[in-house]
Amino acid sequence: xxxxxxxxxxxxxxxxxxxxxxxxxxxxxxxxxxxxxxxxxxxxxxxxxxxxxxxxxxxxxxxxxxxxxxxxxxx
Amino acid sequence: xxxxxxxxxxxxxxxxxxxxxxxxxxxxxxxxxxxxxxxxxxxxxxxxxxxxxxxxxxxxxxxxxxxxxxxxxxxxxxxxxxxxxxxxxxxxxxxxxxxxxxxxxxxxxxxxxxxxxxxxxxxxxxxxxxxxxxxxxxxxxxxxxxxxxxxxxxxxxxxxxxxxxxxxxxxxxxxxxxxxxx
Numbered sequence: 066x067x068x069x070x071x072x073x074x075x076x077x078x079x080x081x082x083x084x085x086x087x088x089x090x091x092x093x094x095x096x097x098x099x100x101x102x103x104x105x106x107x108x109x110x111x112x113x114x115x116x117x118x119x120x121x122x123x124x125x126x127x128x129x130x131x132x133x134x135x136x137x138x139x140x
Numbered sequence: 141x142x143x144x145x146x147x148x149x150x151x152x153x154x155x156x157x158x159x160x161x162x163x164x165x166x167x168x169x170x171x172x173x174x175x176x177x178x179x180x181x182x183x184x185x186x187x188x189x190x191x192x193x194x195x196x197x198x199x200x201x202x203x204x205x206x207x208x209x210x211x212x213x214x215x216x217x218x219x220x221x222x223x224x225x226x227x228x229x230x231x232x233x234x235x236x237x238x239x240x241x242x243x244x245x246x247x248x249x250x251x252x253x254x255x256x257x258x259x260x261x262x263x264x265x266x267x268x269x270x271x272x273x274x275x276x277x278x279x280x281x282x283x284x285x286x287x288x289x290x291x292x293x294x295x296x297x298x299x300x301x302x303x304x305x306x307x308x309x310x311x312x313x314x315x316x317x318x319x320x321x322x
Contacts, residue, residue: 128287
């Protein structure tokens with residue numbers, strides 16, 4: 066298991082990307098084959114981890130890079 | 141393993157744990173009832189009892205006899221708690237949610253309880269030895285002094301329980317991580 070957080074945080078920019086792509090969370094859920102509940106957890110920043118398969122599916126659906134979706138912010 | 145055989149295993153485990161709890165409670169009650177009888181016999185207040193070998197034992201050292209009874213009651217209380225925790229763990233397995241911090245704590249407690257039982261058993265054996273020496277009949281039986289493989293078994297059980305508790309703690313932390321994984 067990874068060590069406890071020591072300042073800094075990862076922010077999920079899913080909301081911004083969806084807004085730019087004029088796409089709803091439900092549409093994205095249909096595209097990537099994830100449940101709306103799981104995508105909602107990711108969007109609200111409550112997720113503790115993200116699978117590569119999920120990241121890959123979201124990047125494919127939104128035509129973006131992982132760095133566009135996840136941003137590290139100094140705490 | 142099929143689901144049916146798994147259910148039968150859990151059901152029989154739960155029933156056995158419940159049965160052992162009842163037996164511990166029953167035996168504990170009997171042992172507690174013995175304490176006033178020991179006091180009465182030691183005060184010569186039960187004449188019908190005075191001619192037996194047991195009364196010799198009590199008269200040799202009533203305090204030791206009472207201490208043995210109290211410790212036996214404590215051992216049974218510890219075992220009662222042990223089987224209660226075992227039953228709770230089996231229940232959680234049946235509910236499909238065994239890797240919880242609560243079960244890790246239960247396994248830890250079970251290890252300490254079993255260690256307590258083992259230590260109390262040694263103390264009871266010591267007191268029996270003391271009583272036997274007071275009676276000076278050379279009738280110290282092998283069970284008092286003998287070392288058996290059961291002693292190693294008990295220590296092994298304690299170690300296994302502590303290790304299992306650590307595994308469950310680790311497992312519940314991993315499960316917690318998995319919960320938030322999308």
